[in-house]
Amino acid sequence: MKPVKVGVLGLGTVGGGTVNVLKRNAQEISRRAGREIMITHASARDLTRERICDTQGITLSTDPYEIINDPEIEIVLELMGGTDLAKELVLQAIANGKHIVTANKALIALHGNEIFAAASKANVMVAYEAAVAGGIPIIKTIREGLSGNQVNWLAGIINGTGNFILTEMRDKGRDFADVLTEAQALGYAEADPTFDVEGIDAGHKLMILASIAFGIPLQFENVYTEGITKITRADVEYAGELGYRIKHLGIARKTANGIELRVHPTLIPERRLIANVDGVMNAILVQADAVGPTLYYGAGAGSEATASAVIADVVDVVRALALDAQNRVPYLGFQESEINNLPILAPAEIETTYYLRLTVEDKPGTLADITGILAKQNISIEALIQKEPKQGETRVSIIMLTQKTIEKEMDAAISAIENLSSVTGQVTRIRLETLG
Numbered sequence: 001m002k003p004v005k006v007g008v009l010g011l012g013t014v015g016g017g018t019v020n021v022l023k024r025n026a027q028e029i030s031r032r033a034g035r036e037i038m039i040t041h042a043s044a045r046d047l048t049r050e051r052i053c054d055t056q057g058i059t060l061s062t063d064p065y066e067i068i069n070d071p072e073i074e075i076v077l078e079l080m081g082g083t084d085l086a087k088e089l090v091l092q093a094i095a096n097g098k099h100i101v102t103a104n105k106a107l108i109a110l111h112g113n114e115i116f117a118a119a120s121k122a123n124v125m126v127a128y129e130a131a132v133a134g135g136i137p138i139i140k141t142i143r144e145g146l147s148g149n150q151v152n153w154l155a156g157i158i159n160g161t162g163n164f165i166l167t168e169m170r171d172k173g174r175d176f177a178d179v180l181t182e183a184q185a186l187g188y189a190e191a192d193p194t195f196d197v198e199g200i201d202a203g204h205k206l207m208i209l210a211s212i213a214f215g216i217p218l219q220f221e222n223v224y225t226e227g228i229t230k231i232t233r234a235d236v237e238y239a240g241e242l243g244y245r246i247k248h249l250g251i252a253r254k255t256a257n258g259i260e261l262r263v264h265p266t267l268i269p270e271r272r273l274i275a276n277v278d279g280v281m282n283a284i285l286v287q288a289d290a291v292g293p294t295l296y297y298g299a300g301a302g303s304e305a306t307a308s309a310v311i312a313d314v315v316d317v318v319r320a321l322a323l324d325a326q327n328r329v330p331y332l333g334f335q336e337s338e339i340n341n342l343p344i345l346a347p348a349e350i351e352t353t354y355y356l357r358l359t360v361e362d363k364p365g366t367l368a369d370i371t372g373i374l375a376k377q378n379i380s381i382e383a384l385i386q387k388e389p390k391q392g393e394t395r396v397s398i399i400m401l402t403q404k405t406i407e408k409e410m411d412a413a414i415s416a417i418e419n420l421s422s423v424t425g426q427v428t429r430i431r432l433e434t435l436g
C-alpha cells in the first residue's frame, strides 16, 4: 500500500516532537498502522528559526494553505494553536476532504460542535487526543474503554504548567513568576500563559472531558474557571498542617439538579493518590458506576509526550480509513443524535466544603463575630486554627475548614465577614473535595 501523506501546521514544541517521534519509531508505527506514514509538508511562521526536529525530506512553507489545498495530503495535523486562523484552516481542510488531528483544546472546546458537524458532512475524521492531558490517552479511555459505564463524576489535574508551579512553590519555596518562566522555557506553557495560570486551558480540557463523559454539547461559556494566581505559600503550608494538598482541579459532576463544570484550586486529602501528582504530571480520576474509581496518570505537557498522543490519533485515522463513517468512534463518544443538552449548574448553586483564611485583629469578640456570621448562613465549622501573632504584630491568621455549604451562602458570609472592622483585607477561600 502506498504511504499516507501527512501535512503539519506548526513546527513548535508539539509539531517538532511529532516529527522526531514519527522518524524515530517509523517502523514500529507503520507495523501498527498498516501503512507507512510520511510527513511530506510542514508550515511555520518563521522558517529561519532553529527547530527541535530534523526537517530533512519535508517541504517547508510559511503558507499553511499550501498544505490544506495539496490534493496528495490525506491527514492534516493542526499543531499551531489559537482559534481564529486554526479554525479557518481546519474547516477549509475538512471541506477539502482531509482528516484532522489536532492538539488544540481551545479550538475543540470553543468550536468543536461546528467542526464535528462539518467533518460529518464531509465524511472525514477529526481526532484530538493530545488536546486533553497531553500524552495520557484519556479521550480514548472515556470514549471507548468506559463506554459500558455511566460516569458519575471526574476530577483532574489537567494543566501541567499550573501543577508544575504549585509543586515547585510547595517543595522548593520558589516564586510563582520564576517557575512560570521555567515552564515556558520547557515548552509546557500556552503561547499566552494566562491561559494556564487563570484556569482557561484547564477549562477547555474540562469541557471536552465533560462532553465525552456525559454526552452533552461543548459549551465552554458554562465552565466556571478560577486560576492559581492567588494561592500563597502560606495557604499551601496551612493546608499541609490540616492534612491537605492544594491542587488545581477541573471537576465535572452529574447531580440531580444539573451538571457541575468547574475549575479552581482545591484542597484534597493528602492520602489520595491524586494529591501526590506533582510537577508537569497530570492525572484524571473518573468515578463510573460499573468500574468504580479509575485513575489515569502521565505527562500532561511537553514535546514528545504530546507527540505520543498526536501519533496515536494518526494511527487510529489510518486504521479507520478502511471503515465507513458509521462504524467509527463518534466524536464525543455518544452517537450524534444522542447528544443531550442537560442543564449546567450555576456556580452559585454548587455545594462543597471550604478552606477559609482571614487576617484579623487579635482582640476579644472577633472570632465570635465571624462564627456568628457563618452560623447565620447555616455554615458549620469543621476545623479551626488560630495562629499566634508574630512578635510586635497585633494581627493574626485564622484558618477554617467548613462543612458542606452552597456557594451563594458562602458568598454572602464572606462579604459580611470582609465588612467587619476587625477583619483586614479579603478572605481567602479555597474549595475542598474529599474525592472519596
Ligand SMILES: NC(=O)C1=CN([C@@H]2O[C@H](COP(=O)(O)OP(=O)(O)OC[C@H]3O[C@@H](n4cnc5c(N)ncnc54)[C@H](O)[C@@H]3O)[C@@H](O)[C@H]2O)C=CC1
Residues within 6 Å of the ligand: 009, 010, 011, 012, 013, 014, 015, 043, 044, 045, 046, 062, 064, 079, 080, 081, 082, 085, 103, 104, 105, 130, 131, 134, 187, 188, 189, 190, 191, 300, 301, 302, 303, 306
Ligand atoms: N506544548 C505542550 O506541551 C502542549 C501543547 N498543546 C497544544 O498544541 C498546540 C501547539 O502548541 P506548541 O507546540 O506548544 O506551540 P509552539 O508555539 O511551540 O508552536 C506553534 C507553531 O505554530 C506556528 N504558528 C503559530 N501561529 C501561526 C500562524 N498564525 N501562522 C503560521 N504558523 C503559526 C509557529 O510558527 C510554531 O511553529 C497548541 O494548540 C497547544 O495548546 C497541547 C498539549 C501539550
Ligand SMILES: N[C@@H](CC=O)C(=O)O
Residues within 6 Å of the ligand: 131, 133, 134, 158, 159, 160, 161, 162, 188, 189, 190, 196, 201, 300, 301, 302
Ligand atoms: N499548557 C498546557 C499544555 C498542555 O496541554 C499545560 O501546561 O498543560
Ligand code: NA
Residues within 6 Å of the ligand: 129, 130, 131, 132, 133, 134, 135, 136, 137, 138, 139, 309
Ligand atoms: Na490525551
